[in-house]
Structure formats: structure tokens, C-alpha cells
Amino acid sequence: MWKKLILSASLAAFGGFLLIWAVFPRSPITASTMAALADPNLENGARVFWAGGCASCHAANGAEGEARLILAGGRAFETEFGTFYAPNISPDATAGIGDWTMAQFLRAMQHGRGPNGLPLYPAFPYTAYRLADPQDMADLYGYLQSLPADPSLSRDHDLTFPFNIRPALFFWQALYLERGYAVTAPLSDEALRGRYLVEALAHCGECHTSRGALGAVDHGAWLRGAPNPSGQGRIPPLTPDELTWPKDEIAAYLNDGFTPSFDSAGGHMVDVIRNMAMLQPDDRAAIAQYLKELP
Amino acid sequence: MTFSASFTTKSILLAAALAMAGLPAIANEGAIGARQGQFKIMALNIGVLGGMARGTVEYDAAQAQIAADNLAAISQLNQAFNWPEGSDMMAATTNRALPAIWENQDDFLAKWAAFGTAATGLQAAAGNGLEAMQAALGPVGGSCGACHDAYRQPQ
Numbered sequence: 001m002w003k004k005l006i007l008s009a010s011l012a013a014f015g016g017f018l019l020i021w022a023v024f025p026r027s028p029i030t031a032s033t034m035a036a037l038a039d040p041n042l043e044n045g046a047r048v049f050w051a052g053g054c055a056s057c058h059a060a061n062g063a064e065g066e067a068r069l070i071l072a073g074g075r076a077f078e079t080e081f082g083t084f085y086a087p088n089i090s091p092d093a094t095a096g097i098g099d100w101t102m103a104q105f106l107r108a109m110q111h112g113r114g115p116n117g118l119p120l121y122p123a124f125p126y127t128a129y130r131l132a133d134p135q136d137m138a139d140l141y142g143y144l145q146s147l148p149a150d151p152s153l154s155r156d157h158d159l160t161f162p163f164n165i166r167p168a169l170f171f172w173q174a175l176y177l178e179r180g181y182a183v184t185a186p187l188s189d190e191a192l193r194g195r196y197l198v199e200a201l202a203h204c205g206e207c208h209t210s211r212g213a214l215g216a217v218d219h220g221a222w223l224r225g226a227p228n229p230s231g232q233g234r235i236p237p238l239t240p241d242e243l244t245w246p247k248d249e250i251a252a253y254l255n256d257g258f259t260p261s262f263d264s265a266g267g268h269m270v271d272v273i274r275n276m277a278m279l280q281p282d283d284r285a286a287i288a289q290y291l292k293e294l295p
Numbered sequence: 296m297t298f299s300a301s302f303t304t305k306s307i308l309l310a311a312a313l314a315m316a317g318l319p320a321i322a323n324e325g326a327i328g329a330r331q332g333q334f335k336i337m338a339l340n341i342g343v344l345g346g347m348a349r350g351t352v353e354y355d356a357a358q359a360q361i362a363a364d365n366l367a368a369i370s371q372l373n374q375a376f377n378w379p380e381g382s383d384m385m386a387a388t389t390n391r392a393l394p395a396i397w398e399n400q401d402d403f404l405a406k407w408a409a410f411g412t413a414a415t416g417l418q419a420a421a422g423n424g425l426e427a428m429q430a431a432l433g434p435v436g437g438s439c440g441a442c443h444d445a446y447r448q449p450q
Contacts, residue, residue, distance in 0.1 A: 064441070232384070233391070233448040252349050256433075257440050262342035263334075264436065266391070270444035 028111045029103045037102070037135055040142020048140040050278035051201040052129070056271045057086040068274070071096070072150035077123055079229065081215065082159030084123040092149035105141045106134060112173055119169035121157060122215065127176055131200035172214060182209075182222040185295050194290025197283055202276075207235045207268065223294060230268065239294045250288035251281070323382035327390050330377040333369060340365045341435065344417075347425065348432050354425040363414070363421035363428075366435065370411035374404065384448055391448040403446060410438040 049055070055063070058071040072095075073088040090096040097105065104115045112119055112126040120126065129137065162168065181199055198204050209217040210226040225237035237243065243250070249260045254276040257265040265273050276284060343362040346352035383394045396403045413434040420431035 062445075228449055231393070231448060234450055236450045256345065256348070257436050258341065258345050262338040262345050264439035264443055266443035266447040267449035268444070269449065270440035273440065 028113075029107045033106070033134055034103055037138045040102075041139045042143050042146055044136065045139035045141070045143025045146075047279065047283075048132075048136045048201060049143050050275045051197055051283065052140065053202055053272060053275050054089070054140075054144075056268070056275060058089050064274075069147050070150050071144070071147060072152040073154055074152065077229070079123070079215070081163040082157065084121060084157045084159075085155040087154035088150060088152055089144060090147060090150040091145045092151050095151050095153050096149060097144065098149060102138060102141050105144075106137050109137050109140075110134070112169075112177065118166055119173055121159075121166075121169065122172065122176070125203040125206050127179070127216070128200055128203035128206070130177060131181060131196075133200075136201075172216075175214070176216040179219065182217075182219040183290075183294065185293075187293050188289065190286050191290040191293040193283075194286035194288070197279075197287050198290055202272075202287070204238070208238050223291075228267070238291050240292055243291060247285070247288045247292050250291060251284040254279075254284045254287060255281070323379050323386050326377055326379050326382050327387055327392075330374075331389075333372065333377065337366060337369055337439075340369075341432075341439075344421065344428060344432050348429045354428070356422045356424070359428050360418075360422040363418045363431075366414040367411075367418040370407075370414040374407055378403075391450075393446050393448050396446045399445075403442070406438065406442040406445070409441065410435070413438045 054071065055068040057075055057077075058073050059068045059075075060070070060072055061075050063070070071088065071090045073086040075086045077084040077086070088096040091098040093099045100108075100115060107113045108115075108120060108124075109126060109129045110132065111130070112122065112124070114120050157164075181195060182205060183195055183199070187195060205217045205223060207229065208223045208226060209219075210221050210224070212218050223238040225242070226235050228235055245253070245260050253259060253265070254273060256277070257270065257273045259265070264270075276287075340362040343352075344359055347354045347359060378392070378396060380397060382390070383392050383397065384390050385394075413431075417428070417431040417435050420427040422428075
């Protein structure tokens with residue numbers, strides 16, 4: 001009796017897995033997508049790198065200056081699902097992504113799949129990068145491959161059951177990968193540029209928006225603040241009813257880290273500002289304008 | 296009966312113990328207020344320089360020098376009495392000092408010393424024109440951020 005039950009349950013699970021495998025294309029990056037891409041522009045790749053905040057997770061904890069370009073990974077992120085460890089994304093061929101093709105890179109960035117086709121955990125904010133221009137991703141690929149290689153091996157995530165069952169993420173992705181922009185209300189041209197920077201690259205919503213039961217950010221509470229994922233306190237809201245600083249003060253804060261009363265940024269935002277300070281002034285102004293136009 | 300009596304006695308003792316455990320937190324209010332005052336003086340003076348650096352206020356070499364001198368002077372204050380044990384963020388609701396300060400005291404003091412180095416550099420440059428002041432203000436802001444990144448809780 002038990003044997004039969006276990007056998008049929010295993011068969012059902014296996015069948016379900018095969019079905020998922022069949023329904024989800026192995027490589028959603030098509031040849032025509034790849035053919036349309038120009039050779040990577042490393043200067044733009046650097047801009048995407050800083051806007052995307054790659055170093056904040058993939059550089060070593062406390063890294064400053066040039067050390068932020070060594071993307072050895074290892075930083076731990078404790079969540080209710082277990083602990084995630086940022087992987088090595090330096091161009092080391094064994095430990096990092098040095099042997100990834102550009103198509104594999106785009107698939108990871110925009111479809112949340114590893115080189116083996118299996119889903120990646122959304123602690124890596126591919127639901128944001130999904131919205132990015134593929135050419136920006138290609139430029140980023142070129143830029144990352146130009147950075148120093150590091151041989152440190154990536155550490156496996158330490159997750160609790162059932163979150164350690166990676167194929168279950170196919171369902172998560174079916175629910176959350178194709179949601180599009182959080183803000184769909186009409187925006188000025190400048191705020192549209194800001195929306196691209198905030199929603200597709202900088203993934204501000206990952207900390208500034210609260211999450212639902214399955215860990216996806218709640219578009220209905222977009223940038224309205226959230227519990228601090230790495231300790232006590234709250235990550236503040238950014239909507240204009242709450243963040244009442246003038247636009248130019250927001251843009252200046254993103255550059256020098258000082259609030260209008262010249263208090264300084266704290267917590268993880270300090271690291272975010274190190275990234276934002278690498279952008280052009282009109283990028284920071286566009287982000288501020290987007291925040292001012294938030295519903 | 297005996298049980299409930301002893302239970303009550305224990306409760307009173309426990310309540311008394313808890314109240315006494317709360318006493319040091321109240322005693323630390325002076326230190327919390329003092330260090331917050333120190334940071335407010337820093338913010339006021341950084342604001343003078345920051346306004347010039349951002350271009351919202353015209354650069355004035357004499358004013359910039361005063362602000363930089365003040366920051367350098369504050370950076371030389373010995374922090375020995377500002378951070379007593381038990382004055383972390385649990386001690387007062389307006390206080391965001393993380394317990395990590397007391398777990399990594401050497402690093403915490405190294406970060407204060409880094410502010411001192413940056414403030415001394417700013418003191419040497421603040422009167423030498425807007426660009427020199429801007430360049431020297433960056434490391435000061437960086438030293439604020441480095442410490443707040445590790446040791447101050449977000450809002």
C-alpha cells in the first residue's frame with residue numbers, strides 16, 4: 001500500500017517536472033534577439049553596472065574603491081526562506097561567469113535561468129532586469145568580462161524545505177516574471193527615464209517595497225516602504241506624500257549621501273549611493289523626477 | 296496556596312529585577328544625548344560646506360574654513376564616554392546605534408579615526424577654492440557613510 005503510494009507520488013512528481021520542462025522553453029533567448037545586438041559598448045556597460053547595483057551584492061562585504069570591481073561573491077542574505085549567498089560573477093572561467101556565452105548571460109539576467117537551464121532564485125533581481133533593454137544587458141556582459149577574475153568558489157544557498165527545491169521556481173517565475181513595470185500611469189519623459197533606471201536596473205523596489213507570501217514585491221504597495229530585510233527598523237517609503245524633499249535635494253542625496261538637513265545616509269543605502277554617485281547628474285535627476293511622479 | 300504565594304513573590308522579584316535592568320538605560324540618556332548633539336554639530340557644519348559644494352550657496356573661503364575647523368575639532372573629541380555599554384538602539388527609541396558597535400569596538404573606533412583623517416584633510420583644503428573644498432569633502436562624506444553603513448540602523 002505505502003509502496004504503491006510512494007511510487008505513484010514519485011511518478012506524479014516526475015511527470016509534473018517533465019511537463020514543466022516541456023512547457024518552459026530551454027532557451028527563451030532567440031537567435032533573432034542575439035542577432036539584433038551590437039558589440040558590447042563597455043562605457044555604457046559601466047553605466048548599467050553602477051545603475052544595476054551589481055557590486056552591492058557581488059563584491060565582498062565592506063569592499064571599497066577598486067575592490068568593488070572584484071565580483072567574487074560570498075555576501076550572505078538572510079531571509080525567511082533561508083540564507084542566500086551571492087555567487088562569483090567575476091570573469092574567472094571556473095568559479096565565475098568567464099565561460100558563459102552572451103546568450104547564457106542574457107538568459108540569466110532577463111529570464112532567471114542558470115547555464116544549465118534551471119531557474120535561479122529571485123534573490124537575484126532578474127524580475128527587474130527582465131525590463132531592461134537587451135543591448136544594455138549585452139553591454140553589461142562586455143563590461144563584466146573586462147573586470148578582474150577571482151577564483152573564489154561560489155557557496156551553495158542554505159535554504160529550508162521546500163524552498164530548496166529549485167524546479168519549484170518554474171511556478172514562481174510563471175507567476176512573477178512577466179509582470180512588467182510597477183508604475184503604468186502616464187509619466188513625463190524624464191520620469192520615464194527614471195522609471196527605467198529605478199525599475200529595470202537599480203531595483204529599488206527590492207528593499208523599498210513590501211513582499212507577499214511567496215517573496216515577490218507587491219506592486220500595489222510600490223516603493224511605500226517595507227520592513228528592513230537585514231535587521232530591525234524599516235526601509236523608508238519613497239512616494240511623494242512621504243519623501244517630501246525637493247527634486248534637486250533627492251538628486252543631490254543620491255550623489256553625496258547627505259539629506260537636506262545634512263544627516264548622512266545609513267545602512268545599505270550608503271552602498272547604493274556609492275553606485276548612484278557613478279552615474280551622470282541627469283540620470284540622478286531622472287530618478288528624482290520619477291519618485292516625484294509616483295502615484 | 297503555597298505555590299501561588301511563592302509565585303506572586305517571584306513575580307514581584309522578577310518585576311523589580313526588570314525595573315533595575317531598565318535603570319542603566321535611563322542613566323545612558325546623557326551619553327546618547329551627548330553623542331547625538333555631537334552629530335548635530337557635525338551636520339550643521341557639513342551643511343555649510345555641502346551647500347557650497349552643491350552650488351546652492353556661493354563659495355566663501357572664510358566660512359568654509361570655519362566649518363572645516365569645527366569638523367576637525369569635533370573629530371578630535373575622544374569618544375570614550377559617548378558609547379557606554381547598554382546604550383544601543385534598544386535603550387531609547389530615537390537611538391539607532393546598532394549592537395554591532397560593541398561587538399566590533401576596534402573597527403568602530405577605526406571608522407571614527409577615518410573621519411578624523413578626512414576632516415583634517417578638509418581643514419587643509421577648505422579655504423583653497425571651491426574645487427579643492429569639494430574634493431576634500433567627498434572623503435568626509437564617505438567616512439560618515441562607512442560608519443553608518445555598518446553601525447546605524449535605517450529609519
